Amino acid sequence: MAEVLVYVDHVDGAVRKPTLELLTLARRIGEPVAVHLGAGADTAVATLAEHGAVKVLAADAPEFAEYLVAPKVDALQAAYEAVSPVAVLLPSSAEGKEIGARLAVRIGSGIITDAVDLEAGDEGPVATQSVFAASFTTKSRVTTGTPVITVKPNSAAPEAAPAAGQVEQLAVTVADSSKGTKIVSRTPRESTGRPELTEAAIVVSGGRGVNGAENFPVIEALADSLGAAVGASRAAVDAGWYPHTNQVGQTGKSVSPQLYIAAGISGAIQHRAGMQTSKTIVAINKDAEAPIFDLVDYGVVGDLFNVVPALTEEVKTRKG
Amino acid sequence: MSLRIVVCVKYVPDATGDRHFAEDLTVDRDDVDGLLSELDEYAVEQALQIKEAADDAEVTVLTVGPEDANDALRKALSMGADKGIHVEDDDLHGTDALGTSLVLAKAVEKAGFDLVVCGMASTDGTMGVLPALLAERLNVPQVTQLSEVAVDGGKVTGRRDGDTASEQLEASLPAVVSVTDQSGEARYPSFKGIMAAKKKPVESWELDDLDIDADEVGLEGAWTAVDGAAERPARTAGTIVTDEGEGGKQLAEFLAGQKFI
Numbered sequence: 327m328a329e330v331l332v333y334v335d336h337v338d339g340a341v342r343k344p345t346l347e348l349l350t351l352a353r354r355i356g357e358p359v360a361v362h363l364g365a366g367a368d369t370a371v372a373t374l375a376e377h378g379a380v381k382v383l384a385a386d387a388p389e390f391a392e393y394l395v396a397p398k399v400d401a402l403q404a405a406y407e408a409v410s411p412v413a414v415l416l417p418s419s420a421e422g423k424e425i426g427a428r429l430a431v432r433i434g435s436g437i438i439t440d441a442v443d444l445e446a447g448d449e450g451p452v453a454t455q456s457v458f459a460a461s462f463t464t465k466s467r468v469t470t471g472t473p474v475i476t477v478k479p480n481s482a483a484p485e486a487a488p489a490a491g492q493v494e495q496l497a498v499t500v501a502d503s504s505k506g507t508k509i510v511s512r513t514p515r516e517s518t519g520r521p522e523l524t525e526a527a528i529v530v531s532g533g534r535g536v537n538g539a540e541n542f543p544v545i546e547a548l549a550d551s552l553g554a555a556v557g558a559s560r561a562a563v564d565a566g567w568y569p570h571t572n573q574v575g576q577t578g579k580s581v582s583p584q585l586y587i588a589a590g591i592s593g594a595i596q597h598r599a600g601m602q603t604s605k606t607i608v609a610i611n612k613d614a615e616a617p618i619f620d621l622v623d624y625g626v627v628g629d630l631f632n633v634v635p636a637l638t639e640e641v642k643t644r645k646g
Numbered sequence: 647m648s649l650r651i652v653v654c655v656k657y658v659p660d661a662t663g664d665r666h667f668a669e670d671l672t673v674d675r676d677d678v679d680g681l682l683s684e685l686d687e688y689a690v691e692q693a694l695q696i697k698e699a700a701d702d703a704e705v706t707v708l709t710v711g712p713e714d715a716n717d718a719l720r721k722a723l724s725m726g727a728d729k730g731i732h733v734e735d736d737d738l739h740g741t742d743a744l745g746t747s748l749v750l751a752k753a754v755e756k757a758g759f760d761l762v763v764c765g766m767a768s769t770d771g772t773m774g775v776l777p778a779l780l781a782e783r784l785n786v787p788q789v790t791q792l793s794e795v796a797v798d799g800g801k802v803t804g805r806r807d808g809d810t811a812s813e814q815l816e817a818s819l820p821a822v823v824s825v826t827d828q829s830g831e832a833r834y835p836s837f838k839g840i841m842a843a844k845k846k847p848v849e850s851w852e853l854d855d856l857d858i859d860a861d862e863v864g865l866e867g868a869w870t871a872v873d874g875a876a877e878r879p880a881r882t883a884g885t886i887v888t889d890e891g892e893g894g895k896q897l898a899e900f901l902a903g904q905k906f907i
Contacts, residue, residue, distance in 0.1 A: 436870040457875075469871045510815065608901070637898055641901070
């Protein structure tokens with residue numbers, strides 16, 4: 327059966343959820359072969375096999391951590407040449423897209439980014455994309471070469487499908503020309519203990535109406551009561567109230583959770599672009615005319631400093 | 647020797663307009679006003695700051711696009727860029743990201759460069775792959791997604807803030823850089839800048855000037871195809887209540903009904 331390369335996104339062998347979604351989507355097209363670069367393949371293999379990886383190609387080299395992106399392209403190209411897959415899937419992270427793009431040039435193939443769904447088609451995999459701030463849905467195909475497709479988080483529910491997960495070492499030679507951008511230092515982000523924004527089932531976001539960094543704990547308390555991730559609008563991030571890594575919108579993350587709660591966010595196009603594919607949308611805003619109310623399944627016109635704490639208390643009570 | 651900076655910019659349909667597709671499923675550029683992609687303003691700004699910090703530097707702004715894309719160049723020139731290059735050719739209609747990167751790479755090489763500066767993504771296609779594609783094609787270091795950037799002593803340094811870590815990067819010139827919207831607010835063109843821009847030189851290049859065949863680009867030359875585009879159905883109107891003391895409870899009731907609590 328045709329093989330599909332899946333690029334594994336992981337932190338020291340802890341496989342991130344979008345990779346499990348990729349494995350699930352890959353099985354619609356062929357047999358997933360996972361490519362694991364860096365330390366931790368021994369740890370990752372069980373998870374990868376459980377989700378359908380027939381093979382795990384593993385390579386570890388110091389260059390992956392010492393230089394930006396290009397050494398990983400060398401490795402993925404080596405995997406491509408070893409396997410001759412029918413498609414290459416990567417997560418739609420900044421790095422995933424960059425690796426995919428460079429691989430596409432090298433292997434003479436078209437690339438599609440930010441797919442939100444993937445199915446097998448008569449002329450190769452068909453990708454669904456959400457474009458123009460999610461106001462249109464398109465169906466696209468790669469017409470030349472081996473399709474390279476990056477897929478957004480939350481595009482599929484990971485399914486267990488135990489497979490052999492046979493580990494093979496992948497021989498990689500990192501070219502000198504791939505050692506151009508040195509990673510001089512790396513500061514890991516401190517964990518908040520909350521779910522990853524793009525992977526979370528529930529996201530609670532605050533905007534201009536939160537009116538100051540000192541008030542964001544109101545948003546965090548609601549998020550924690552629901553086990554949710556915390557997001558912020560561009561206005562809140564630009565004002566310095568919350569980190570940019572939490573920004574939801576066109577220039578931040580796009581999220582597609584089961585439930586999105588927007589507090590004190592007017593709903594400018596910039597923000598809608600990042601959240602309007604959420605399944606259920608709820609908003610709390612003082613201004614009854616705010617455009618966010620055009621999107622909601624349920625909206626409360628009111629002061630978020632009254633409504634949000636009351637909601638948090640009610641959630642805690644109901645959850646016991 | 648002068649530091650040669652080339653900024654790649656894109657002319658895009660206004661994101662606040664009613665964007666849609668033309669019959670051939672390319673982006674309709676006729677019915678919506680176009681402008682310099684907002685995210686490229688950050689690239690122009692950082693290029694100008696690098697120039698200001700250097701002894702001797704020149705900023706060339708480069709675009710590939712239809713006739714109106716000249717507006718994007720003029721905006722960048724009025725911000726302070728020194729000259730423009732407009733690659734315009736009827737055969738370019740429908741070119742995908744890979745094809746665009748080929749045209750930009752050839753144009754950057756023809757112009758001569760020490761540093762290429764790009765925005766993090768366009769506001770229409772939003773792929774964010776162009777800088778990496780350019781680095782690959784030009785075979786120079788890729789120093790991308792920077793929230794801080796500086797050039798000194800033939801080296802470019804910068805900070806890349808990722809999801810799991812923040813990285814300090816360094817590469818020798820020549821290199822391709824991309825900057826995020828966190829890199830610093832772009833300046834507004836001054837009246838003087840706008841007037842000066844009218845006199846700044848803009849060269850016009852065609853595919854022939856870059857030794858690119860028509861079949862390498864355009865809709866026919868694209869390695870991807872859009873088979874269909876459908877407007878997303880408007881979300882059905884939801885329930886809106888006004889908080890009169892019970893708003894939090896009412897919301898909890900709704901969430902419980904949807905099994906979120």
